[in-house]
Amino acid sequence: MATITSKTIFIQKLISNFAGPTPLKRVESLINAVSVRRFADKKVSSIKSAVIKEFNQPLIIETSENSVPLKKGQVRIGVHCCAVNVADHLLWTGLSETKPKLPFVAGFEISGEILEVAPKAEHSADSESEDEDELRVGDRVLALNKVHLGGFSSECIVDYKDVFPIPPSINYKTAAALADSYGTAMLGLARRARVQQNEVVLITAAAGGLGLAAVDIAANVYKTKVIGICGTEDKSTLVREKGAWTAFSFRNDKIVKGEVDKISEGKGVDVVFEAVGGEVFKSALECVRAEGKVIVAGFTSRDMTQLTLADIIQLPSFSLIGVSLFNYRNKMLPVYRRTILDVIDLCDQGMISPVIAEVFPLDNVNDALHSISQKKTTGKVILEIVPF
Numbered sequence: 001m002a003t004i005t006s007k008t009i010f011i012q013k014l015i016s017n018f019a020g021p022t023p024l025k026r027v028e029s030l031i032n033a034v035s036v037r038r039f040a041d042k043k044v045s046s047i048k049s050a051v052i053k054e055f056n057q058p059l060i061i062e063t064s065e066n067s068v069p070l071k072k073g074q075v076r077i078g079v080h081c082c083a084v085n086v087a088d089h090l091l092w093t094g095l096s097e098t099k100p101k102l103p104f105v106a107g108f109e110i111s112g113e114i115l116e117v118a119p120k121a122e123h124s125a126d127s128e129s130e131d132e133d134e135l136r137v138g139d140r141v142l143a144l145n146k147v148h149l150g151g152f153s154s155e156c157i158v159d160y161k162d163v164f165p166i167p168p169s170i171n172y173k174t175a176a177a178l179a180d181s182y183g184t185a186m187l188g189l190a191r192r193a194r195v196q197q198n199e200v201v202l203i204t205a206a207a208g209g210l211g212l213a214a215v216d217i218a219a220n221v222y223k224t225k226v227i228g229i230c231g232t233e234d235k236s237t238l239v240r241e242k243g244a245w246t247a248f249s250f251r252n253d254k255i256v257k258g259e260v261d262k263i264s265e266g267k268g269v270d271v272v273f274e275a276v277g278g279e280v281f282k283s284a285l286e287c288v289r290a291e292g293k294v295i296v297a298g299f300t301s302r303d304m305t306q307l308t309l310a311d312i313i314q315l316p317s318f319s320l321i322g323v324s325l326f327n328y329r330n331k332m333l334p335v336y337r338r339t340i341l342d343v344i345d346l347c348d349q350g351m352i353s354p355v356i357a358e359v360f361p362l363d364n365v366n367d368a369l370h371s372i373s374q375k376k377t378t379g380k381v382i383l384e385i386v387p388f
């Protein structure tokens with residue numbers, strides 16, 4: 001556990017990280033040109049994967065002896081754990097905006113050990129990053145593999161820029177539960193909304209994977225007063241235990257403005273962190289104070305509420321902030337990498353800790369997907385792949 005002093009220094013470092021871009025360095029220094037197949041001396045067994053052969057049909061467990069060769073700038077990871085996210089469920093149903101060609105292996109939020117590092121990629125405009133960690137065979141890492149997917153497998157190929165070393169204090173289950181939700185929460189709350197101590201932050205679906213991460217960052221790192229809203233009283237208890245100032249449930253799928261007003265003494269909240277959409281989003285807008293900020297981080301309900309220009313003018317003046325970790329990866333790589341590295345540091349120092357709802361072996365991947373679809377999970381659902 002870190003001391004108060006080191007925590008204070010760390011927060012100051014975080015604030016300066018989020019205050020603006022630092023000088024960029026080329027990612028070439030990141031890339032280890034050595035390509036080593038560890039399999040040669042380790043007798044690795046066959047690759048086991050959970051394959052989506054048809055949308056909405058049970059995934060099939062398959063084994064294969066053949067690894068796909070790496071391209072420049074790629075890393076092969078022996079996967080220990082992979083989170084099962086709403087986005088994986090959408091891919092499986094075929095309702096996702098991106099539809100991979102069948103058959104495919106889903107899963108993008110992984111942790112594991114590096115098995116192979118390909119030679120470095122040619123320089124490209126977006127391959128600039130401020131961190132200089134070199135990846136080597138045997139390193140313990142986490143990775144966000146939204147480009148190639150493939151995490152529901154004992155082996156996975158990832159772009160170098162999506163791989164982050166983890167310290168010994170972080171176990172593989174925790175590592176697989178960390179980057180996507182905490183990275184998104186950090187970008188929304190710290191970089192974009194610039195939350196301040198004692199501000200009031202309203203978080204919807206606060207007992208979900210993303211919601212609990214937002215509660216953790218807002219309450220325990222930035223010391224704001226969190227109002228968590230979720231589906232049931234049981235979930236509210238968990239949200240309070242995570243550090244929320246208060247938590248209560250939706251009524252008829254809406255936030256009751258009167259309850260928020262009571263807590264904020266009629267002023268409204270400084271910041272809303274929203275990832276449900278539909279009626280929840282609309283009712284959240286009624287709770288924000290004049291000149292407050294509304295962060296939109298998702299729309300789990302799939303109800304893409306329409307806001308008209310008239311709505312924006314007639315509602316109390318607020319700033320609407322969209323946040324997507326993947327967009328940062330594609331448009332602002334150094335910020336993306338810095339954010340995930342900060343999240344890893346915060347976890348290493350014991351300042352944040354993801355809540356893991358359930359852990360399933362790879363063979364039970366269909367139960368894990370079912371669990372996600374039930375809206376009952378509180379925190380992250382993890383597949384444990386190695387040892388299998």
Ligand SMILES: NC(=O)c1ccc[n+]([C@@H]2O[C@H](COP(=O)([O-])OP(=O)(O)OC[C@H]3O[C@@H](n4cnc5c(N)ncnc54)[C@H](OP(=O)(O)O)[C@@H]3O)[C@@H](O)[C@H]2O)c1
Pocket residue numbers: 085086087180181184205206207208209210211229230231232235275276297298299300301302323324325326372375376377379
């Ligand atoms: N922007 C990004 O980079 C980013 C990163 C991570 C996640 N996300 C997005 O954020 C959203 C939440 O992700 P998550 O990982 O927190 O999901 P999750 O763990 O499954 O939690 C979602 C929660 O939303 C609540 N909910 C309210 N209305 C719902 C409805 N109509 N259908 C389903 N759930 C409903 C449920 O909690 P209650 O029962 O308590 O209401 C549910 O448990 C998703 O859309 C995800 O894609 C975005």
